[in-house]
Amino acid sequence: MFGSIDFQVDLGIEGDDEELLHYRSELVLASRLAGIAQPVDGVTTAIDNPDVLRKETLRARRFGFGGKLCIHPRQVEHVNAFFAPTQEEVAWARRVLAVAGNPDGAAVALDGKMVDRPVILKAQQVMAEYEGRGAAAR
Incomplete structure (x- = not known):
């Protein structure tokens, strides 16, 4: 602390x-x-x-x-x-995870930005926080 x-x-x-x-x-x-x-x-x-x-x-x-x-x-x-993650952050994370299902692991684009492993990990983190807080977003 x-x-x-x-x-x-x-x-x-x-x-x-x-x-x-x-x-x-x-x-x-x-x-x-x-x-x-x-x-x-x-x-x-x-x-x-x-x-x-x-x-x-x-x-x-x-x-x-x-x-x-x-x-x-x-x-x-x-x-x-x-x-808590905002509704906008949760919506972004859901969109990232939806396009991240690329089986060969290659980077893809979403909203004109690259989505690769670190971006996917950030999206997973947002969703874990959202779900861990009882889906309470500010």
């Missing part, structure tokens, strides 16, 4: 955005290299500002975090929803 506020104090860092991007990336990479679960991002201190919570949660998801610490119970439902 990334204790972002404690980390800021330890290093004398002001701000929780670009000031910590390098460290967030390093933590995600270190977790992956160690073969452990994705890390959990630090709290959003804005308890009653869903826009800030959304922004910071989606940033954590984009960076590869597997979750986000909540400082207040009102944040839990939002964080869970923001970490």
